[in-house]
Amino acid sequence: MSLPADLLPAVLDALPDPLFILSESGRYLAVYGGNDPGYYHDGRTLVGQTVEDLLPADKASQVLDQIRQSLSENRLLKVEYPLAAHEVKGLESADGPREMLWFEGHIQPLAEPVNGERAVVWVARNITPRRDLEEKLRRASVIDPLTGVFNRRKLLEVLAERFGEHRRYGEPCAVVMIDVDHFKRVNDQYGHSVGDEVLIAIAEIGRGMLRENDLLSRFGGEEFVLVLPQTDLDDARQVAERFRRAVIEGLATHFPDIPPVTISQGVAAMREGDTSHEGALHRADQALYEAKRQGRNRIV
């Protein structure tokens, strides 16, 4: 059984995702489907105009390139791109989502020219929820959920990168290992949730005082690691000292009812002879151990 031919326009209009017929020169020749304003704006007003008339210059030129690529390779081309209604002339106040959306475009050359010009069928699917989820997962894979600073996995990734730069270009890089002193007592006397809040506060204090390229990470438990690119041992020691003071002051303000909480820190720098990033990390860990041994609340 085949569908009656006169049903075809209704079918095209019922397509869940919008379908554009675009000429090689970027003119919207027809628009079908995509009628749900929860996902799409009504694109019928675009017909007759070109992508250069309607889109910001960089996006228009990207669309033209993609149309030409699909035509010249004569194949289905899949692309992903962000676009917001306010970027498309004529759609600024149309019904539909207002935020920046992500689309997956499927571009297929048409077998026949239209008005003497080659053309493509461009189906645009709103994939914003999927992109949002991907972004959340990407963040979750590198962020410590309690404190919001980077996790150990990201730390090791960045340290390896920095070590590469150190070995190739001699870029200095310092590592500071930080451990909360007598943290078990905080947990035991004031409860685990107060302990958690102390860790969150330390992370916040750290984030507030670091440079953009510095990386603060939670190594595990009550241990944090700072990576300081372009920093030698002396400068790193000064950063650690500022951090030590900031933590004491910050925690005293946040938690006036608990005795002062301090941190011990081990500082090390990448150096010649290191065969991996593990070298500086290991020395920082040993220095931290020594700081604890010497009585805590100090930097070695």
Ligand SMILES: Nc1nc2c(ncn2[C@@H]2O[C@H](COP(=O)(O)OP(=O)(O)OP(=O)(O)O)[C@@H](O)[C@H]2O)c(=O)[nH]1
């Ligand atoms: N609240 C809280 N406590 C944690 C977390 N992770 C680890 N801890 C606690 O951190 C404490 C670490 O204790 P220890 O390794 O004995 O060290 P410390 O008491 O800090 O003593 P020093 O390091 O020797 O100064 C343990 O009580 C752990 O349960 C966490 O995510 N939240």
